[in-house]
Amino acid sequence: MSHCVFRIAAAPLRGLCATLALLLVGGVHAAEPAWTPTKAVEVVVGVGPGGSMDRTARMLRDALAAEGLVPAETTVANKPGGGHAVAFAHTLRQAGNPHVIQVVNSPVVTNKLLGRSPIDYTQFTPLAVLFDEQFLFAVKSDSPIRDARDLFERVRQDPASVSFSVSSGVGTLNHIAAVQLAQAAGADIQRLKTVSFGSAAEGVTATLGGHVDVAITTPFSLVPFAEAGRLRLIAVAAGKRLPGAQLEGVPTWRELGADVEIRGWRVVVGPPDLTPEQVRFWEEAIRRVTLTPQWQAELERNHLTDRYGGSEAARQLFDSDAARLHALYTALGRLGN
Amino acid sequence: MDVYAQMLQGFATVLQPIYLWYTLLGCLLGTVIGVLPGLGPAAGIALLLPITFGMDPTGALIMLAGIYYGAMYGGSTTSILINTPGESAAVMTTLDGYQMARRGRAGAALAVSAIGSFIAGTISVLLLSLFAVPFSEFALHVGPAEFFTLLLFSMCSVAALTGKSLARGLFSMLLGLVIATVGIDLQSGMPRFTGGHVELLDGIPFLIAAVGLFALAEVFVNLEAHLRGRSEVLGISGPLWLTREEWRRSVWPILRGTGIGFVKGLLPGGGATIATVLSYSLERSLSKAPERFGKGAIEGVAGPEAANNAAVGGNLVPLLTLGLPSGSTTAILLGAFVMFGIQPGPMLMQQHPELVWSVIHSMYVGNLALLVLNLPLIFIFVRLLYIPTGLMLPGIVVIAGIGIYSINGSVFDLYLVLAFGLLGYAFRKFQVPTAPLVLAMVLGDPLEQSLRQGLTISGGSPAIFVASPIGQVFTALSVGILVLSFVLHQRRVWRGALA
Numbered sequence: 001m002s003h004c005v006f007r008i009a010a011a012p013l014r015g016l017c018a019t020l021a022l023l024l025v026g027g028v029h030a031a032e033p034a035w036t037p038t039k040a041v042e043v044v045v046g047v048g049p050g051g052s053m054d055r056t057a058r059m060l061r062d063a064l065a066a067e068g069l070v071p072a073e074t075t076v077a078n079k080p081g082g083g084h085a086v087a088f089a090h091t092l093r094q095a096g097n098p099h100v101i102q103v104v105n106s107p108v109v110t111n112k113l114l115g116r117s118p119i120d121y122t123q124f125t126p127l128a129v130l131f132d133e134q135f136l137f138a139v140k141s142d143s144p145i146r147d148a149r150d151l152f153e154r155v156r157q158d159p160a161s162v163s164f165s166v167s168s169g170v171g172t173l174n175h176i177a178a179v180q181l182a183q184a185a186g187a188d189i190q191r192l193k194t195v196s197f198g199s200a201a202e203g204v205t206a207t208l209g210g211h212v213d214v215a216i217t218t219p220f221s222l223v224p225f226a227e228a229g230r231l232r233l234i235a236v237a238a239g240k241r242l243p244g245a246q247l248e249g250v251p252t253w254r255e256l257g258a259d260v261e262i263r264g265w266r267v268v269v270g271p272p273d274l275t276p277e278q279v280r281f282w283e284e285a286i287r288r289v290t291l292t293p294q295w296q297a298e299l300e301r302n303h304l305t306d307r308y309g310g311s312e313a314a315r316q317l318f319d320s321d322a323a324r325l326h327a328l329y330t331a332l333g334r335l336g337n
Numbered sequence: 338m339d340v341y342a343q344m345l346q347g348f349a350t351v352l353q354p355i356y357l358w359y360t361l362l363g364c365l366l367g368t369v370i371g372v373l374p375g376l377g378p379a380a381g382i383a384l385l386l387p388i389t390f391g392m393d394p395t396g397a398l399i400m401l402a403g404i405y406y407g408a409m410y411g412g413s414t415t416s417i418l419i420n421t422p423g424e425s426a427a428v429m430t431t432l433d434g435y436q437m438a439r440r441g442r443a444g445a446a447l448a449v450s451a452i453g454s455f456i457a458g459t460i461s462v463l464l465l466s467l468f469a470v471p472f473s474e475f476a477l478h479v480g481p482a483e484f485f486t487l488l489l490f491s492m493c494s495v496a497a498l499t500g501k502s503l504a505r506g507l508f509s510m511l512l513g514l515v516i517a518t519v520g521i522d523l524q525s526g527m528p529r530f531t532g533g534h535v536e537l538l539d540g541i542p543f544l545i546a547a548v549g550l551f552a553l554a555e556v557f558v559n560l561e562a563h564l565r566g567r568s569e570v571l572g573i574s575g576p577l578w579l580t581r582e583e584w585r586r587s588v589w590p591i592l593r594g595t596g597i598g599f600v601k602g603l604l605p606g607g608g609a610t611i612a613t614v615l616s617y618s619l620e621r622s623l624s625k626a627p628e629r630f631g632k633g634a635i636e637g638v639a640g641p642e643a644a645n646n647a648a649v650g651g652n653l654v655p656l657l658t659l660g661l662p663s664g665s666t667t668a669i670l671l672g673a674f675v676m677f678g679i680q681p682g683p684m685l686m687q688q689h690p691e692l693v694w695s696v697i698h699s700m701y702v703g704n705l706a707l708l709v710l711n712l713p714l715i716f717i718f719v720r721l722l723y724i725p726t727g728l729m730l731p732g733i734v735v736i737a738g739i740g741i742y743s744i745n746g747s748v749f750d751l752y753l754v755l756a757f758g759l760l761g762y763a764f765r766k767f768q769v770p771t772a773p774l775v776l777a778m779v780l781g782d783p784l785e786q787s788l789r790q791g792l793t794i795s796g797g798s799p800a801i802f803v804a805s806p807i808g809q810v811f812t813a814l815s816v817g818i819l820v821l822s823f824v825l826h827q828r829r830v831w832r833g834a835l836a
Contacts, residue, residue: 048383048669049383049386049387049669049672050383050386050668050669050671050672050673050675050676051672054672055672055675055676058390058676076387078383079745079746080539080745081535081536081538081539081745081747082535082536082537082538082539083521083538083539085535085538086535086536086745086747089535114526114527115527115528116521116526116527116528116538117535117538160796163793163794171526172526193793193794193796194793195481195790195793195794196523196524196526196786196790197523197790198523198786199662199668201660201661201662201668201671202605204661205477205605205655205659205661206480206481206605206790208477208659208661209477209478209479209480210477210480211480211481211482211794212480212794224660224680224681224682224683224684225682225683227682227683227684228682228683228684230683301678
């Protein structure tokens with residue numbers, strides 16, 4: 001791809017020299033975008049290397065660099081700690097710096113709602129929505145819970161008769177999925193047995209050992225065990241069924257008439273005070289990488305749902321999730337402040 | 338291709354020069370990471386993970402595994418020489434290892450930990466390659482309730498080794514449990530005792546407390562001794578190597594430590610630290626002269642050092658057979674598999690046999706390499722004891738500071754280390770033992786979480802903890818060890834009264 005996809009806009013004089021230099025390097029000659037990175041970009045992520053969020057950040061960095069949209073020296077900066085709070089604070093300190101972007105997921109909204117951190121999502125500049133990670137309900141292959149309808153019925157009759165493994169505590173998405181199920185069944189959500197584990201893998205271990213009845217987590221953590229015949233996937237908490245040999249036969253909760261739907265979105269945000277040109281650059285750059293076959297193949301391999309959206313889409317996603325979660329936490333009596 | 342052909346194929350792979358190089362490189366890096374106080378295997382692998390991207394997966398995973406068990410070898414070195422555990426599984430080694438160094442037996446302590454590590458590492462790889470699948474099925478029987486009883490037993494073992502004064506030991510342990518509650522509580526999702534500092538939301542990392550309480554406190558104590566003109570150079574007395582008597586006393590602790598370490602390694606949750614606690618207290622209770630423990634008993638070094646290395650092989654069993662990490666280091670290794678496009682899970686051994694067997698077999702080579710690497714290093718390491726105080730003390734502060742800062746790049750962590758250093762100094766002045774505090778810090782969080790997980794599952798009934806045979810055994814052992822230590826304590830008191 002050698003032509004430029006950026007809108008022609010009146011380039012501010014200060015960025016012109018640097019932009020021209022980049023055009024030569026990047027081989028983009030059709031027109032100059034209003035703003036492009038002039039130095040290496042820092043892709044911030046609030047976890048250490050190796051986790052799923054870190055993989056997203058590296059996938060994004062590699063794709064942006066491969067397309068020549070950011071300099072090759074662009075790095076992923078791991079800032080673990082405080083449930084992303086350390087990374088959030090780091091990015092907020094970079095106000096007006098367009099060379100810092102951060103990959104975020106639901107804690108950017110929930111931390112403030114749960115009273116864990118004073119940092120609010122409204123302080124960041126939303127740039128783009130990347131994709132959604134879906135959540136599945138799974139039971140051990142020899143579990144007496146036959147299928148989703150059977151689980152629904154058990155929760156309706158006695159919410160304390162089934163235990164759910166959810167990772168990383170109250171207010172996380174998989175916990176919310178369990179709460180939504182109880183609400184849909186008209187059961188008392190306070191009596192629901194949700195057991196928190198430090199990671200998805202610990203929850204899967206406890207489910208495989210028969211210590212917990214139902215695991216609620218991502219396809220990534222569950223599909224290998226379904227392939228090996230050790231777990232049965234009984235329902236997906238998504239709007240429609242997921243593709244793939246193990247997944248296309250798994251019904252959504254909606255098909256069964258239960259309003260259980262959650263989205264584990266990944267969004268890219270920037271520091272406060274970015275100019276509209278800078279926001280437009282990132283929207284376009286990210287749109288471009290999400291269209292590449294490599295990106296699409298990576299999504300398919302990891303059972304992720306493409307959901308590209310620009311800055312405005314990201315802002316709306318934050319707002320609607322914040323409102324929805326606020327209502328749910330109120331019902332749970334877990335509101336921070 | 339049948340399993341045996343796959344195993345042989347794995348051997349052929351690891352003997353290629355390029356993979357031998359990766360094995361050696363991993364072992365060398367692991368030794369350095371283990372030696373550096375502040376950098377444990379989990380943090381070390383996380384730091385080095387990004388540099389392996391772009392390498393071929395087999396080479397990278399062989400190297401990362403090498404870092405893991407190499408760190409277990411290296412962790413004991415600073416425990417013995419400067420009373421500073423290089424990682425959490427080396428805390429128990431400080432108790433008798435440092436005392437051995439003070440009695441001029443640093444060389445013997447280093448030698449027994451290298452040889453014990455080699456024996457334990459090799460046996461655990463052998464067990465891993467022969468029986469990985471049946472072992473992994475056993476590990477699934479341990480759920481939150483069973484795990485709680487195991488942790489309870491470990492805590493009781495810690496309480497029983499509190500030394501002369503029960504009150505001081507319990508004080509130290511309780512403070513450790515309090516510190517373990519800092520951070521976001523997993524079950525409720527609420528922050529506790531963080532004082533509004535985001536840096537504390539994840540709790541106080543073990544290594545920060547350990548470096549402060551051990552390394553900095555040691556520096557402060559030595560500084561005071563130096564200023565008062567009472568500092569001593571430890572040096573070496575007797576043969577540098579193990580004496581025949583020392584070797585005889587170490588053989589069985591090494592073998593028992595291997596068994597404990599491997600079995601503990603299989604179980605979900607917690608790393609090798611619990612195995613070292615159990616090994617130490619087992620050796621003390623089997624010993625004919627338990628009063629020697631804490632004063633430089635070689636059994637107290639041999640057992641735990643074997644246990645923490647054997648735990649590596651055990652830890653890899655659920656990772657390689659089921660794709661389930663059982664501790665923080667294996668969780669990062671799992672992330673590494675994914676990064677290389679390999680889906681860990683129950684199908685891993687069927688889908689990538691050549692990779693799995695290469696990693697396993699590289700560990701035979703790596704353990705041998707570490708033994709060869711570590712034995713000559715003893716001659717160099719013991720020279721550290723002759724470094725003048727004026728160079729040694731600032732050196733420790735610098736190395737510890739770099740180690741801690743490199744984990745999160747956080748200045749806040751450096752203040753925390755300083756605070757723990759002052760606490761450790763006060764502990765030394767008031768003769769409060771430090772080990773119960775750090776062990777309670779390591780065990781406290783999983784103890785609390787598994788208790789509450791178990792109670793959530795049972796709907797609040799404590800009967801769940803004695804519902805399974807595993808739970809019954811560990812509950813009985815916990816009660817037993819408490820009764821025993823009480824009886825022993827009373828007997829000492831009565832004897833004192835009679836005398």
